[in-house]
Amino acid sequence: MEHSLFSKPKELFIDIVNPRDYVQIDSVSHMYQNLKSSVQKPLKMILLYGRPGTGKSMLLHKLHHDLSKHQKVFMVDIPIIDENDFLRVLAQKIYGYVNREAITLTTFLELASAVNYPQTPIVLLDEAQLYSSALMEKIRLISDARALKFVITLHKTDDEDIIAKEHFQTRIWESIELQNASPEELKIYIQKKLLKSNCFDVANMINDKNIKIISRLTKGNYRDANKLMFSLFSLYAWFEEHHPSKINYNSLKPKYIEMAAIHTGLIHA
Amino acid sequence: MLNIPSLERRWLKYKIKSYFPHILFSLIIVTLMIAITIFINLKDFNKQASSTLVKQKPTNIVIQTKDINTEIILEPSMQFIETMTSTINQTPTPSVSVPVASPKKVPIIQKTIQISNPVKMVQNVMTPPPLISPTIKSNSQPSSIKRDTAAFDIHEIEDRFKNNSNPHLGLYIARYHYDHGNYNEAYNYALKTNTINNTIEESWLIFAKSMVKLGKTDQAKKTLQLYITQSNSDAARNLLDSFEKNESK
Numbered sequence: 106m107e108h109s110l111f112s113k114p115k116e117l118f119i120d121i122v123n124p125r126d127y128v129q130i131d132s133v134s135h136m137y138q139n140l141k142s143s144v145q146k147p148l149k150m151i152l153l154y155g156r157p158g159t160g161k162s163m164l165l166h167k168l169h170h171d172l173s174k175h176q177k178v179f180m181v182d183i184p185i186i187d188e189n190d191f192l193r194v195l196a197q198k199i200y201g202y203v204n205r206e207a208i209t210l211t212t213f214l215e216l217a218s219a220v221n222y223p224q225t226p227i228v229l230l231d232e233a234q235l236y237s238s239a240l241m242e243k244i245r246l247i248s249d250a251r252a253l254k255f256v257i258t259l260h261k262t263d264d265e266d267i268i269a270k271e272h273f274q275t276r277i278w279e280s281i282e283l284q285n286a287s288p289e290e291l292k293i294y295i296q297k298k299l300l301k302s303n304c305f306d307v308a309n310m311i312n313d314k315n316i317k318i319i320s321r322l323t324k325g326n327y328r329d330a331n332k333l334m335f336s337l338f339s340l341y342a343w344f345e346e347h348h349p350s351k352i353n354y355n356s357l358k359p360k361y362i363e364m365a366a367i368h369t370g371l372i373h374a
Numbered sequence: 375m376l377n378i379p380s381l382e383r384r385w386l387k388y389k390i391k392s393y394f395p396h397i398l399f400s401l402i403i404v405t406l407m408i409a410i411t412i413f414i415n416l417k418d419f420n421k422q423a424s425s426t427l428v429k430q431k432p433t434n435i436v437i438q439t440k441d442i443n444t445e446i447i448l449e450p451s452m453q454f455i456e457t458m459t460s461t462i463n464q465t466p467t468p469s470v471s472v473p474v475a476s477p478k479k480v481p482i483i484q485k486t487i488q489i490s491n492p493v494k495m496v497q498n499v500m501t502p503p504p505l506i507s508p509t510i511k512s513n514s515q516p517s518s519i520k521r522d523t524a525a526f527d528i529h530e531i532e533d534r535f536k537n538n539s540n541p542h543l544g545l546y547i548a549r550y551h552y553d554h555g556n557y558n559e560a561y562n563y564a565l566k567t568n569t570i571n572n573t574i575e576e577s578w579l580i581f582a583k584s585m586v587k588l589g590k591t592d593q594a595k596k597t598l599q600l601y602i603t604q605s606n607s608d609a610a611r612n613l614l615d616s617f618e619k620n621e622s623k
Contacts (some may be wrong), residue, residue: 316559343376364381
């Protein structure tokens with residue numbers, strides 16, 4: 106199993122957000138450049154939204170990875186739901202103010218004006234749809250006071266769209282929408298990921314027909330594509346060990362792709 | 375951990391499920407096609423059946439006699455003839471005469487009626503071979519029933535001649551009238567026939583004979599002479615000779 110042709114590709118598709126695994130795709134790359142330039146502008150809030158699995162978190166992590174080399178950036182990848190905790194954690198991480206007691210908004214703004222950074226610190230908030238309205242109002246006040254710059258990500262669903270409208274629409278100066286991957290983008294994403302790790306043989310097995318099936322099953326969702334490819338290569342690893350004669354090394358078998366989709370829950374059978 | 379056999383079973387189920395609408399659709403299409411084919415065939419069969427029924431209708435002729443109230447189903451033609459023949463061969467027995475629906479254009483009795491007075495003309499009647507009437511007795515006595523339908527026939531033929539101007543009909547009518555002593559009519563019809571076709575020898579002869587009977591012997595002779603110069607007919611020459619001999623007597 107250790108020396109299986111498919112064990113390495115399998116690990117590549119484990120669903121972990123790691124900026125080092127960021128795969129450059131033209132459209133996403135363009136979005137990222139837009140985001141980066143928006144951050145440099147004197148904007149208070151930037152909204153990054155899109156359907157689940159469109160790569161928002163990955164983009165936010167990549168931004169954090171790139172910006173943290175030059176300026177103060179704080180990434181909140183797990184939402185801090187409690188309002189007091191939120192301000193306390195921000196004060197600690199950005200201004201180094203350690204206090205176990207709750208901090209009021211006024212205290213936080215005083216603290217922010219007391220500390221001078223050459224560039225306004227940036228706070229990256231992932232899954233912002235989970236924050237309460239009251240907390241979102243506080244975030245707005247902090248950004249209005251120019252104490253902090255916020256880049257927030259939102260899932261674009263019908264309900265969350267309402268939240269976005271209510272809280273951010275009038276205050277956001279920049280909003281970037283991420284789209285689901287097209288079959289071509291998905292192909293580039295999968296193959297680049299494999300080639301990056303020198304899995305040439307497996308990358309060559311993926312043809313356009315396979316990509317069509319994968320795209321149809323995942324609807325261009327990167328997260329689902331990762332899960333599907335992980336299951337698929339697990340399946341291939343199993344066949345390679347138990348029934349190597351059933352493997353065609355020229356292309357991926359549609360049957361196995363569908364079996365992997367059943368396993369991941371993309372197909373209900 | 376992957377459970378491959380279970381996954382394969384689920385995949386098989388999924389494939390069957392996903393193909394089911396296609397299979398169902400194909401089945402519906404095939405069923406529809408079969409139904410349409412059967413419907414068309416049935417329609418054709420019904421048409422054929424109705425046409426055979428129409429054809430078969432005349433074979434079963436139902437004759438209902440008013441008095442007896444019984445239905446006699448007769449097979450036409452052959453059966454009818456057989457019945458007639460057997461009636462002739464049998465000894466005279468009181469026979470029940472059944473009014474038989476015979477084909478319209480078959481003249482039934484006229485030839486046999488005139489057995490007592492045989493006339494040559496009968497040979498030329500344009501009718502099918504004479505049928506023996508069921509009323510004819512085996513003792514070959516002439517029938518007591520006399521129906522003169524010949525007059526009716528000659529009028530019918532005259533009408534036909536008016537319509538189609540067939541010279542053979544004209545000749546027939548002229549001959550008929552000459553034989554019956556209607557020399558004026560014979561003269562007229564022979565003249566008409568000659569006008570239509572001037573190569574019929576017999577017509578010229580009847581024309582000439584009619585004129586003689588009407589007292590126009592000289593005119594008849596002139597006509598014959600003219601005809602002889604054109605046709606070189608021996609019969610016309612002989613007739614002319616006979617006229618001259620009669621005249622000399």
